[in-house]
Amino acid sequence: MNETAIKSSITFSAVPEAQGGPFVYWGSLEESMRSAKVIGFDAIEIFPPSPDYFQTVDARTLARQIGLEIAAVGTGAGWLKHKLSLADADPQVRTRAMEFLTSMLVVATQLGAPMIIGSMQGRSGPGVSKNQAKEFLREGLERLDAQAKAIGGQILYEPLNRYETDQCNTLAQGTELIGGLSCTKLLADWFHMNIEEADMVESILKAGTAIGHVHFADTNRLAVGSGHLSVQPLIDALGQIGYRGFLSAEVFPLPDSQSAAERTIRSFKQSVRSV
Numbered sequence: 001m002n003e004t005a006i007k008s009s010i011t012f013s014a015v016p017e018a019q020g021g022p023f024v025y026w027g028s029l030e031e032s033m034r035s036a037k038v039i040g041f042d043a044i045e046i047f048p049p050s051p052d053y054f055q056t057v058d059a060r061t062l063a064r065q066i067g068l069e070i071a072a073v074g075t076g077a078g079w080l081k082h083k084l085s086l087a088d089a090d091p092q093v094r095t096r097a098m099e100f101l102t103s104m105l106v107v108a109t110q111l112g113a114p115m116i117i118g119s120m121q122g123r124s125g126p127g128v129s130k131n132q133a134k135e136f137l138r139e140g141l142e143r144l145d146a147q148a149k150a151i152g153g154q155i156l157y158e159p160l161n162r163y164e165t166d167q168c169n170t171l172a173q174g175t176e177l178i179g180g181l182s183c184t185k186l187l188a189d190w191f192h193m194n195i196e197e198a199d200m201v202e203s204i205l206k207a208g209t210a211i212g213h214v215h216f217a218d219t220n221r222l223a224v225g226s227g228h229l230s231v232q233p234l235i236d237a238l239g240q241i242g243y244r245g246f247l248s249a250e251v252f253p254l255p256d257s258q259s260a261a262e263r264t265i266r267s268f269k270q271s272v273r274s275v
Contacts, residue, residue: 073111
């Protein structure tokens with residue numbers, strides 16, 4: 001694999017309710033894109049408040065003019081703003097969650113990017129057992145996968161740590177959940193993996209080509225190089241499975257956005273150039 005096979009990406013949030021969350025850029029998408037381009041990123045990952053956001057912001061044109069790819073589109077605002085999840089005990093809530101995700105999938109596909117399902121996977125709770133929650137999730141993923149196939153889109157399912165969901169916490173569990181789906185891959189988030197995986201390298205090797213996207217974060221959810229994650233073995237493992245996607249920095253903007261972005265690109269270049 002050569003140096004350009006894995007590409008760099010940085011996260012941007014347009015969701016005020018997510019302030020304090022692990023997104024490097026905030027506010028103006030155009031300004032964030034221009035900053036990311038100057039620093040040296042290949043792409044940007046967008047976390048919008050709803051599909052309607054893209055009616056007022058022409059992200060595709062901006063990305064083309066500035067020279068960035070759109071790595072992925074997040075859907076977490078569906079949970080954060082509207083408390084929608086695919087595993088809710090209320091069928092009406094599940095229906096609204098599907099409508100939100102279906103609309104987001106259409107927009108993401110128009111942008112040439114995959115759609116992420118993370119927090120909207122939901123979890124067990126009052127009125128829904130763990131097994132039932134996973135059945136609801138699988139049913140929703142099957143329907144969305146069929147829609148993605150029909151429009152040429154792609155979905156990324158993200159296993160989260162145990163404090164955020166009891167659906168799938170490891171890549172192995174995620175691989176099992178999405179088995180048989182043709183347009184759905186895994187999002188391997190190194191922050192969550194550091195909490196849940198006994199051996200992060202082994203989990204990447206076993207998941208193999210099921211991995212479609214990577215969140216590039218250190219153990220403390222800061223820019224890679226700010227914690228104690230052993231990065232090079234993970235990069236080497238991605239090389240072994242033939243990964244050709246993005247390393248996207250979903251990290252806190254600390255001490256500030258510029259510093260977090262610059263630290264990320266340095267770590268990216270230092271680790272990926274040797275693969």
